[in-house]
Amino acid sequence: MKIAIVGGGPGGLYFAALMKQLDPSHDITVWERNAPDDTFGFGVVFSDETLGGIENADPEFADAMARRFARWTDIDIHYRGRSHTIGGQGFAAMSRKDLLRLLQERCRELGVSVRYSTLAPAVDDLRASYDLVVGADGLNSQVRAARGDVFRPSLDRRHNRYMWLGTDRVFEAFQFFIRQTEWGTMQVHGYPYSESGSTFIVEMHEDVWRRAGFDDTEETEFPPGASDERAVERLRHLFAEELAGHQVFANNSKWLGFTTVRNERWHHDNLVLVGDAAHTAHFSIGSGTKLAMEDSLALAACLHEHPDIEGALTAYEEERRPVVESTQRAAQASLEWFENIGMYVHQEPTQFCFNLLTRSRRITYDNLRTRDREFADRVDAGFAASQGIDEVAPAMFQPFRLGELELKNRVIVSPMDMYSAVDGVPGDFHLVHLGSKAMGGAGLVMTEMVCVSPDARITPGCTGLWTEKQRDSWARVVSFVHDRSTARIGLQLGHSGRKGSTRLMWEGMDDPLPDGNWETVGPSPLPYGPESAVPREVTRADMDRITADFVAAARRGAEAGFDLLELHCAHGYLLSSFLSPVANHRTDEYGGSLHNRLRFPLEVFDAVRAAWPAERPMIVRISATDWVPDGNTEHDAVGIARAFVAHGANAIDVSSGQVTKDENPAYGRSYQTPFADRIRHEVTAATGTAVIAVGAIASYDDVNSILLAGRADLCALARTHLYDPHWTLHAAAEQEYRGAASEWPVQYRAGSRKPPTSRTDAVRPRLSLLRSDDSDPQNVHLRWTPPREPVTVT
Numbered sequence: 001m002k003i004a005i006v007g008g009g010p011g012g013l014y015f016a017a018l019m020k021q022l023d024p025s026h027d028i029t030v031w032e033r034n035a036p037d038d039t040f041g042f043g044v045v046f047s048d049e050t051l052g053g054i055e056n057a058d059p060e061f062a063d064a065m066a067r068r069f070a071r072w073t074d075i076d077i078h079y080r081g082r083s084h085t086i087g088g089q090g091f092a093a094m095s096r097k098d099l100l101r102l103l104q105e106r107c108r109e110l111g112v113s114v115r116y117s118t119l120a121p122a123v124d125d126l127r128a129s130y131d132l133v134v135g136a137d138g139l140n141s142q143v144r145a146a147r148g149d150v151f152r153p154s155l156d157r158r159h160n161r162y163m164w165l166g167t168d169r170v171f172e173a174f175q176f177f178i179r180q181t182e183w184g185t186m187q188v189h190g191y192p193y194s195e196s197g198s199t200f201i202v203e204m205h206e207d208v209w210r211r212a213g214f215d216d217t218e219e220t221e222f223p224p225g226a227s228d229e230r231a232v233e234r235l236r237h238l239f240a241e242e243l244a245g246h247q248v249f250a251n252n253s254k255w256l257g258f259t260t261v262r263n264e265r266w267h268h269d270n271l272v273l274v275g276d277a278a279h280t281a282h283f284s285i286g287s288g289t290k291l292a293m294e295d296s297l298a299l300a301a302c303l304h305e306h307p308d309i310e311g312a313l314t315a316y317e318e319e320r321r322p323v324v325e326s327t328q329r330a331a332q333a334s335l336e337w338f339e340n341i342g343m344y345v346h347q348e349p350t351q352f353c354f355n356l357l358t359r360s361r362r363i364t365y366d367n368l369r370t371r372d373r374e375f376a377d378r379v380d381a382g383f384a385a386s387q388g389i390d391e392v393a394p395a396m397f398q399p400f401r402l403g404e405l406e407l408k409n410r411v412i413v414s415p416m417d418m419y420s421a422v423d424g425v426p427g428d429f430h431l432v433h434l435g436s437k438a439m440g441g442a443g444l445v446m447t448e449m450v451c452v453s454p455d456a457r458i459t460p461g462c463t464g465l466w467t468e469k470q471r472d473s474w475a476r477v478v479s480f481v482h483d484r485s486t487a488r489i490g491l492q493l494g495h496s497g498r499k500g501s502t503r504l505m506w507e508g509m510d511d512p513l514p515d516g517n518w519e520t521v522g523p524s525p526l527p528y529g530p531e532s533a534v535p536r537e538v539t540r541a542d543m544d545r546i547t548a549d550f551v552a553a554a555r556r557g558a559e560a561g562f563d564l565l566e567l568h569c570a571h572g573y574l575l576s577s578f579l580s581p582v583a584n585h586r587t588d589e590y591g592g593s594l595h596n597r598l599r600f601p602l603e604v605f606d607a608v609r610a611a612w613p614a615e616r617p618m619i620v621r622i623s624a625t626d627w628v629p630d631g632n633t634e635h636d637a638v639g640i641a642r643a644f645v646a647h648g649a650n651a652i653d654v655s656s657g658q659v660t661k662d663e664n665p666a667y668g669r670s671y672q673t674p675f676a677d678r679i680r681h682e683v684t685a686a687t688g689t690a691v692i693a694v695g696a697i698a699s700y701d702d703v704n705s706i707l708l709a710g711r712a713d714l715c716a717l718a719r720t721h722l723y724d725p726h727w728t729l730h731a732a733a734e735q736e737y738r739g740a741a742s743e744w745p746v747q748y749r750a751g752s753r754k755p756p757t758s759r760t761d762a763v764r765p766r767l768s769l770l771r772s773d774d775s776d777p778q779n780v781h782l783r784w785t786p787p788r789e790p791v792t793v794t
Contacts, residue, residue, distance in 0.1 A: 001026050001303075004130040006120040006143050008032025010044075010096075011275035011292030012136030013103035013114070018057060018300035020110035029113045031120035036104055038225065039097040040252040042166040042200075043070075043193025045286035046092045053297050064102050068094045070192040073782040074173035077353045078242070084353045087780035088371025091174060093193040099289070123147065123271065132309060133271045134299070136292070139259060141277035151273065152264035159339050161214070161255045162203040162283075163231065169246035171198045172783035176356060177242045178345070184208035185342045188242055189284060195786030200248060201283065202235055205339060206257070214255060227253040258282055258335060260328065266321070267313040274299060279324050281331035284338055285360055291327060295320055329668045330360040336674060343681040347710060350382040355709040361670055365395075365708055366701040372780055383708050395707035396700060397732065397741035400443070400714060402690055403617030403650040405563055407443035407714075408486055409741040410707060411728045414694055414716035415446040415492045415566070415621075417458065419504045424451065424464030426473045435480045437721055438487035439745050441728030445487050446716070449494040449568050450474075450557070452549040455518045456495040456574070459504050465493070465553035465560075475560040482561070486743055490564035491557040492621070493550060493608070497574025498522035498535035498583065510661075522577050523584040523591065523600075529661030537586075543600055546574070550604050551611045558613050565612050567605055569644075570623040571658035575601040579622070579640060580659045582631040594636055598643050605647055617650035619692070624656045624675035627663035634675050641679045651690035652679055653716065670697050670706065677711040692716050700731035730754075 003019060005012045008030050016028045055062035069092045077084045107114055120126065123146040126133045135143025144151050167190070175190035175198075186208060189201040209215060217228050227250035236248050261280040266273045275292030299316045306312035337359035344355055353375075357363055369376035384392045389399070400407045413434075420429045430447075438445045451457045451464045464470050474491075481489040501517040502510055512533050521542060522535035538546070554565060569575040577583035578600045584591050590599050605620065612618050622644075624637035632640075641652045654676035657663050665671070672695030680691040693712035697703060703715045720727050732742030733754045744752045 001131045002129075003028045003132045003134065004120070004126045005030040005134045005136055006123075006126070007135070007137035007141075007275075007277070008034075008036075008104075008114055008116065009136060009138060009275070009292065010099055010103060010289050011296050012134065013100070013107055013112075014293050015134060015136065015274065015296035015300055016112045016114075017061065017103065017106045017110055018296060019303070020107075020112055021058065022300060022304050024111065029115065030107070031118055032114060032116050033119050034117065036100075036114075036116050039100050040225075041096040041164055042197065042249075042251065043093045043191060044096050044099055044289040045191065046094075046290055048090060048092075050290045050294055051092060053294065057297055057300075058106075061102065061106055065094060065099070068098050068102075068194070070094065070194060070784045070786070071782065072173045072192070072784040073780065075176070075357070076171075076173050077176045077178070077356060079176075079178045079349055079352055082349060084349060085173070085781065086353065086357060086368070086372050086375045087782075088368075089174070091191065093191055093199075095194050095197070096289070098194070127270055131270060132303075135271065135273045135277045136275055136296075138276045139261065139280060141273065143271070144263065144273060144277050147268060147271065150265060150268040150271075154262045154264075156260040156262070158258045158260065158282075158335055159206050160203050160335070161206055161209040161257055162201055163228070163235070163253050163255055164251070165200040165202065165232065165235065165253050166249040166251065167198050167200045167243055167246050168196060168249070169198055169243055170194075170196065170784070170786060172785070175242075177239070178341070178352075179239070179242075180345060181208075181212070181238070183211040185345055186212075186238075187338065187341060188239060190242075192784045192786075197249075200239075200243075202239070203338060205342065208342075209255070217255070222254055225252050227251070228255060231255065260332065260335075262328070266317045270309050272299065272313050272316065279328060281324075281327050282335035284334045285327070285331050285362075287327055287331060291324060294323070329666075330362045332666075333674065334360040340678065343678070344710075346685075348382060348386065350378050351386070351708070351710055354379045355711075358705050358709050361668075361702075361705075364701045364705040366704075374780075379708055391739070393739060393741065394700070394704055394732075394735050394737055396703045396715070396728075397737055397739065398707075399741060400690070402444075402564070402619075402714075404615050405488060405617050407488060408743075409441075409443040409728065410714045411442045411444075411703065411731075412692065412714055412716035413437040413440075413442045413445040413721050414718035415448050415568075416718050416722070417448040417462065417505070419459050419461035419506075421461055421463040424454070424457070424462065424466065425470050426463045426477060430463065430473075431477050431480055434477055434489065435484065436725040438481040438485040438489065439748070440721065440724075440726040441732065441742050441744075442487055442721070443728075443741075444490055444564065444714075445481060446490045446566065447474075447492055447562075449492050449496075449573070450553065452493060452495055452546070452553040455520075456500065456546075456549065457518075458496040458500055458573075459502055460513070461504050462496075465491075465556045466549065468556070471556040471560050474557070474562075478561040484745065486740075488563040490566055490619075491560075491562040492566040492568050493553055493557070494568030495546060495550070495574035496520070497572070497577050498526070498528050498532065499572055501533060522574065523586055526583055526585065528572060528583075532661075543603070547604050547607050551607050554608045554611045558611075558616070562616075564617050564619065565608065566619045566621055566653060567601075567608060568621050569601050569640075570621040570653075570655045572623070572660065575604060576623055576659060580626055580632050582626050582628060582660045582662075594639050598640065602643060602647055605644060605649070609648055618648070619651035619653055619690075620644045620649045621653035621655055623659055624654050624672065624679070626659045627657045627665045628660055631659060631663075634678055637675055638679060638682050641683045645683060645687055645689045649689060651692055651714070652676075652684065653692040653694060654679055654712075655694050668696065670702055671695055673697070673706055673711050680710070680712060690714060694718070700735065703731075 177188035274295040676693040694716040
């Protein structure tokens with residue numbers, strides 16, 4: 001093959017070296033606009049997984065890298081004047097300059113032609129002259145820009161400013177310096193990369209950056225390779241304590257704003273993107289060079305394994321895209337955490353450290369316990385102490401007081417519509433469904449959305465509370481939960497609004513009924529989706545009637561014995577649609593500003609709160625974002641939550657979306673938790689109001705991690721409980737917890753131990769019996785100690 005590579009960074013050079021080794025007859029040319037010694041940046045960090053792939057593909061190059069690695073396992077977090085160390089993480093770093101020199105040397109040995117200080121020819125000319133053209137030209141890729149119509153990139157510029165620097169202070173481990181200044185929170189990410197230097201990245205929110213006056217060079221055009229020396233000098237003085245008498249060095253160092261790059265496609269005909277040209281992931285998870293080299297390895301392997309270019313490039317993208325998107329989700333969570341770091345500086349140090357370490361959701365409580373048991377014990381003890389609880393137990397099994405209601409643990413069975421009622425009356429199905437979940441160990445079991453009138457239903461199979469017959473049937477369910485379990489049961493009340501009069505879910509979710517449908521209403525005559533019915537705009541008389549329906553249903557719910565009431569103001573139903581500018585285009589006092597859009601939902605809340613027994617808690621579920629450009633955002637959610645808290649809500653249940661068919665959610669594990677986190681820290685922390693996290697929380701490890709980091713007070717899980725009605729009890733067994741928070745029904749206690757699985761009679765090595773996995777501190781806390789004789793690169 002005749003191969004053109006645009007970009008002589010690690011990704012481009014590594015790909016060239018791999019292809020030459022696979023077939024020396026390949027004719028490979030690399031264009032690099034910079035000189036070979038023009039290396040920007042300081043250190044690069046690799047994971048064990050990446051290093052394993054490199055070692056397998058090119059043992060000689062891997063060995064050369066290994067001889068230059070700085071290795072360590074500790075993370076030091078400097079916060080509130082103290083240093084906190086967490087071990088067992090595992091890092092390998094090296095100088096970016098050394099890495100490039102090794103790759104340059106490897107390419108020379110293999111016969112790759114590298115044209116330095118040379119701009120590549122036009123992309124179309126390369127495509128016409130070469131069998132394969134690889135765009136490895138980084139964030140500002142000209143290859144990507146030349147065919148933007150094909151790759152369809154999206155560039156998300158983030159809110160923090162940062163600067164890459166180096167220092168001759170050789171850190172012993174990864175360093176996070178959290179500095180409170182008169183302008184706000186600043187942080188340093190530091191790590192060693194050789195026997196003589198460390199990377200030193202200074203980062204802060206753009207608002208802090210401006211208040212500190214660092215924006216005075218914002219309009220300055222620096223020459224290529226030049227640094228913002230004025231800012232560098234200020235940082236030398238500002239972080240003199242962290243530098244401890246050592247120097248800080250600049251190398252093309254200027255203020256940057258991180259841009260997350262995503263592309264709809266990574267290849268077209270004989271053109272393909274790798275590394276930052278295809279995707280970026282925030283430096284706080286150390287992934288840029290790692291991802292680029294992994295791309296190159298996968299691309300080379302696919303080209304070697306497939307007989308044609310199109311098949312190889314398709315296989316490359318199919319292999320790498322899921323891995324990269326997963327990394328980008330973690331990186332997005334990490335960068336957003338650092339953008340909002342000011343929310344967390346009030347946290348107790350151990351919780352703050354745990355919060356920082358678990359920010360990307362890739363590291364969890366169980367991960368940390370495996371790596372550093374002593375730190376995990378401190379986290380558990382600190383959480384129990386913060387709750388005023390003597391017993392140290394898994395966070396999910398700590399009790400919680402919601403208003404005057406005592407919950408035995410912090411697990412909630414989230415509301416799930418079952419579409420199985422007749423004329424709004426819950427039957428045996430609902431008794432078994434909710435009864436089994438209550439016997440499964442959760443602290444609180446929620447009903448599905450119970451509709452306040454016949455025309456408030458989503459489907460003909462929805463339950464209601466507009467008749468005494470419905471009330472009495474619900475009372476049967478409530479009595480079973482109270483008599484047969486130690487769980488509490490909550491009632492969710494709602495009105496379908498413009499999403500009503502539709503088929504049962506399994507007959508066509510959100511599809512209108514073919515006949516016999518009832519009139520739907522909404523804040524404005526705007527349909528939910530293109531196939532949905534156009535709702536009638538509610539009048540003042542409609543509002544009065546609907547409010548009265550909510551009040552009557554709440555009174556029946558109290559008579560049925562429910563322990564808690566949740567007002568459904570989420571998912572695009574009537575009250576939610578009033579809150580959203582996507583669904584509410586009214587021009588009267590109930591539309592326009594957020595204050596006006598809140599008016600009717602708050603009127604309903606106040607009326608229901610007055611009718612609901614004062615000693616029983618009342619909570620609200622909201623959609624924190626509409627997932628569309630012109631809809632509500634997390635910032636609006638803060639205002640919505642603040643309003644309901646001011647009106648007496650005991651908790652805010654934080655969901656998202658389902659307000660419009662046009663939504664584009666950023667799905668992922670625990671993807672809605674950041675919204676709960678923001679509301680908890682910006683709204684409810686000072687009031688004692690609880691926050692409930694919900695949405696793709698899939699494991700007890702996720703639950704514990706969310707609670708321990710202070711992102712929520714309670715966790716609601718839905719599909720998890722459909723998969724396993726006894727999920728909470730099984731989580732207790734898995735964690736070897738026994739106590740009142742996970743008490744098994746007497747009839748089931750014989751099954752309260754996890755059943756044995758396959759076993760082996762193999763004898764463990766004798767020496768391994770002499771110590772536990774983490775009792776050797778050298779395994780947990782490895783610090784970087786440079787060799788006495790520096791390793792030089794020839």
